[in-house]
Amino acid sequence: MTERLEPSVAYADLDSLIARLNTMATWVSAEADGITELDHGLQCAAELAATAPDDEALQIAGLVHDIGHGLCHIRDHDVVSAEAVRGVLGERVAALVGLHVLAKRYLVTTDPDYRARLSPISVASLAAQGGDLSESEVQAFEARDHWREALMLRRADESAKVAGRDVPGLDSWLPALARVAAGV
Numbered sequence: 001m002t003e004r005l006e007p008s009v010a011y012a013d014l015d016s017l018i019a020r021l022n023t024m025a026t027w028v029s030a031e032a033d034g035i036t037e038l039d040h041g042l043q044c045a046a047e048l049a050a051t052a053p054d055d056e057a058l059q060i061a062g063l064v065h066d067i068g069h070g071l072c073h074i075r076d077h078d079v080v081s082a083e084a085v086r087g088v089l090g091e092r093v094a095a096l097v098g099l100h101v102l103a104k105r106y107l108v109t110t111d112p113d114y115r116a117r118l119s120p121i122s123v124a125s126l127a128a129q130g131g132d133l134s135e136s137e138v139q140a141f142e143a144r145d146h147w148r149e150a151l152m153l154r155r156a157d158e159s160a161k162v163a164g165r166d167v168p169g170l171d172s173w174l175p176a177l178a179r180v181a182a183g184v
């Protein structure tokens with residue numbers, strides 16, 4: 001079993017979380033060439049707005065899913081990101097964020113087409129993240145709350161790595177962020 005680092009950040013309020021997202025506009029993405037960390041989150045949220053238009057919390061989970069990048073080893077960023085947003089955005093958003101690496105491993109194990117579409121960076125990080133799931137791990141994943149939406153987030157994640165793609169900016173997500181935070 002891979003040892004996990006302790007989560008190091010938990011945002012105290014929505015303003016702090018939004019400030020962090022703005023900072024991500026100045027960082028090169030760890031997952032794709034030619035885009036920033038914020039671009040990647042915005043593209044992921046835009047994908048989910050198209051594929052899950054009635055699930056605002058899932059869209060917001062897509063926006064913030066990599067908020068832990070730069071705070072920890074890449075191997076631990078799913079758990080660190082989940083803990084960072086839990087207090088402000090709630091249990092469901094945190095659960096979806098926390099499942100996005102396990103969802104990748106599930107899809108790699110169960111969907112050959114998905115494996116073929118992984119970016120080179122995503123392939124490289126797969127081994128450090130634990131690689132394929134065993135049969136019992138696949139069954140355990142399918143028993144978790146929100147597992148189907150976690151797969152939607154993961155597929156959006158893979159599609160959110162396009163340099164120059166024009167998607168709505170962070171300002172357009174502020175009302176949705178406020179609504180999800182208000183529902184916590």
Ligand SMILES: [Fe+2]
Nearest residue numbers: 031065066157
């Ligand atoms: Fe991502």
